[in-house]
Amino acid sequence: MESRNGLTHAMAAQVASGHVDLDTVLQRMALQAKVDSLMRRHDLARALATQVAMGQADLDRVLFKRRMQEHFSEMGSRSILLQSLAEKTPLYMCLHGQRHLEGPIAAVDQYEFTFGDEAIHKLQLKWACALSDKKKARRALGWNKERKAAPREPVWKPQERFCCSNKRLFTLMDRERTIQLQLLEGEQFTGQVKWVGRFEFAMTVKGGIELVIFRHALESLKEMG
Secondary structure (H helix, E strand, O other): OEOOOOOEHHHHHHHHHOOOOHHHHHHHHHHHHHHHHHHHHHOOOHHHHHHHHOOOOOHHHHHHHHHHHHHHHHHOOOOHHHHHHHHOOOEEEEEOOOEEEEEOOOEEOOOEEEEOOEEEEHHHEEEEEEHHHHHHHHHHOEEOHHHHOOOOOOOOOHHHOOOOOHHHHHHHHHOOOEEEEEEOOOEEEEEEEEEEOOOEEEEEEOOOOEEEEEHHHEEEEEEOO
8 A cells, every 4th residue: 555645655664764765765766657657658678768767878869779770670681673573573773884774673692683684793783763763763863974974883892882871871761861862973862761771772752752772882972951
């Protein structure tokens, strides 16, 4: 049973006997109430909820980290190539050398994909979309004219590629920021990140369509004011 101030009789007896002061008991009760509330509202483990309640962990960071972990658990292995292969849906793909392909994917392995009878290294890919979105994608496409006139090979060494971390991309998506990116041969797109995978990420661009960008083809990426 509880007394009028919320103390159990055992707690009240300890206070009355001088074993603990009332303020300490009330502080403990308030902390426990906050922990219980955090656990219910955010589905936190008791230990983590206690850290947040005591100011030893930041709730926003805890929830952000969980959202990011959940996203990459679901989307980390997502691939437009595998999706096309599984669903037999045709793609519009832009490759290095200003080459374009239209149609479904015939096969996909670790480093290459097969289009028709041709095996192509994945690093040749720059961006792709559903073939039905081709016209809108081309309308959303901008160019760095100097880059367009000078085709470039893919960057084969991972350490020499433009570094854009999972955390940065997810943060831009989570906060619904508008970004502008440029690819190695000068293509430019503006839009918002929709999902992030290990090797690809999608963005929505003008016209409301979804483009998939191959991360190895990035040259720059910035958040718009």
